[in-house]
Amino acid sequence: MTTFYTVISSLLLFGYWLLIASITLRVMIKRRTVPSAMSWLLIIYILPLVGIITYLLFGEPNLGKRRAKRSKALWPYTVKCITNLKERRHPLSIKNSELARPLFQLCEHRQGVVGLTGNQIKLFTSTDDTLRALIHDINLAQNNIEMVFYIWKTGGLVDKVAEALMTAARRGVRCRVMLDSAGSVEFFRGLYPARMRESGVHVVEALHVSILRMFLRRMDLRQHRKMVLIDNYIAYTGSMNMVDPRFFKQNAGVGQWIDIMVRIKGPVATVMGVIFSCDWEIETGERIRTPHPDVNIMQFKQTVGHTIQVIASGPGFPEGVIHQALLTSIYAAREQLVMTTPYLVPSDDLLHAICTAAQRGVKVHVIVPRYNDSILVNWASRAFFAELLEAGVFIHQFEGGLLHTKSVLVDGQLSLVGTVNLDMRSLWLNFEITLVIDDNNFGNELAKVQKDYLARSRLIEASFWSNRPYWQRIVERLFYFFSPLL
The missing domain is CATH 3.30.870.10 (Endonuclease Chain A)
Incomplete structure (x- = not known):
């Protein structure tokens, strides 16, 4: 019996150190900064079991096998969309300021598309103004509305946005809403998801948080974009989640959240539409046919408006x-x-x-x-x-x-x-x-x-x-x- 326990103990000890060694090897092989690698190694060796579990959960940007496969297969289609846009040379920025030229060159070489001109931008510093402008645009939408947010919190003007969206869906506008599972956890526990789906709005819970998926995908990898696209030529983005600050985290002791958003009309909406279609297909497997560039950029003049470059990041996009x-x-x-x-x-x-x-x-x-x-x-x-x-x-x-x-x-x-x-x-x-x-x-x-x-x-x-x-x-x-x- 003593021999049996000795053998079992030896095997467990061997397995334990083998696990430590394998995780250490993974940390060292993965391309990461020295401080990051050292921090992980210290955590693993100071708190071995906790450190190993933490690393498996949060140590690597693991999108999950299914999403990673979709992301890889999607890239040729994304390149094709960008190529179609580059063939329409009139919205492309011919020249940039001396200050901006290195950055635009970087983006062109890393992402494959130059900056786009002919865009009209409005800067919003008030959440109320942003939400009212968005409601107005939703009410005028004729073809499609796409939204992606990290947080959707019901209450205040946000509920009027939801009502306008449901009304648009009932009159035949294609409406797609993608919300992060962790950021919008309260929303998905409420009544609005069912109401919106019944009205014809396609609501998707992105990067679903589940104990069963803990070791299959990194749980803190989040869909943090904030974008709205309307009829392929109006776009919103910025720091604001879909929240009314008067109803959001009132007990946190930090005051109301202060954000900015921009509303853009112009060819940049085409690029943002490609980004949304990538996110949507990675999450759902459904391909959204992005409109031909001539649909929404021919009407904008190169000689007026703002010159903009769009940078997207995350799995499936150029790293870093x-x-x-x-x-x-x-x-x-x-x-x-x-x-x-x-x-x-x-x-x-x-x-x-x-x-x-x-x-x-x-x-x-x-x-x-x-x-x-x-x-x-x-x-x-x-x-x-x-x-x-x-x-x-x-x-x-x-x-x-x-x-x-x-x-x-x-x-x-x-x-x-x-x-x-x-x-x-x-x-x-x-x-x-x-x-x-x-x-x-x-x-x-x-x-x-x-x-x-x-x-x-x-x-x-x-x-x-x-x-x-x-x-x-x-x-x-x-x-x-x-x-x-x-």
Whole structure:
């Protein structure tokens, strides 16, 4: 009997160390940053069983076998759609500003399409104005409406959006809505999904969260895009989820969420339609036939309007392109760089680029919310403040609510707006979208919005920050340890 237990114990011990070794090998083989790899290895060796389970759940951007197969098969069709657009040369940007040229060249080589001109943009800073404009466009829709959001929260004007959508579906408009399973968990537990489906709206729960799927797909890989497409020529995107801030997270103690959205009429809607069709097919297996480019771009004139490039990220799209776009934009800055983000947990490369910009004389302003809905990110982001302040970066803590706007403005000319946070999850994992706008007029509009944010923010003094209590520094460093994993 003793021999039997000895053999069993030896086998279990051997299996345990074999598992540790195999996971260690996976961490080392996978292409990732050194800090990220070291963080995972430390977690695995300090908390072996917990670390192994955590790595299997969150360590690799695993889309799942079925979705990954669809994504791979979809790419040739996506290339064909982009090629069709490039053959219609009149909406393509012939030239860009000196500031924007490197970024647009990067996007062209990585994504296969140049920037598109002839777009008309309207910037919304009020959620009420955004939702009312959206309801108006939905009521006028004749052919199709597509939406994708991370969060859909019922209440307030959002319910009127749902009612308008259901009315549109009843009159024959094809309506598709894709919502992230984790972000919209309350919505899918409510009555609206059934009501919308009964009205003819095709509602899809993306990246379904389930205990049974835990080890088959990474659970924190999320559909984080925010897009609305109407009749193939009107598009909305930005940082706003489908929520009325007066009814959203009122007990979180962070105030109302502050967002921006843009409404675009023009050929960019074609590219955004291709992105939506990719997401839809990856999730459902159903192919949406994107309209011929002539349907919605021939009416727009190249000589007027804004020049825009669309950057999409996530499984199935060019890896790391948004991260590269941010680096290119920051290094292009010569006079001023203003960045707003709710979650500041940058990669080493991004941190270095921001600090370097300030050290070469660029006035760099980073605006973050003073109070955050994520305790982990809130403490982890503070660990970067000292290095940023030492480099000469101005850090402003917004006190008028939870600043959820994701924006970058370079020298008043080059703007990046969309869904991307300055954290690892947005940069390397989630499905995201960013618009790059090369236009001085739009830059002036965005500058006014950012100036308003600055007026409602408190500037952190470097001397004040260096005198903060030591217990805060310890907590910051503790959460900094997890920053490559956030």
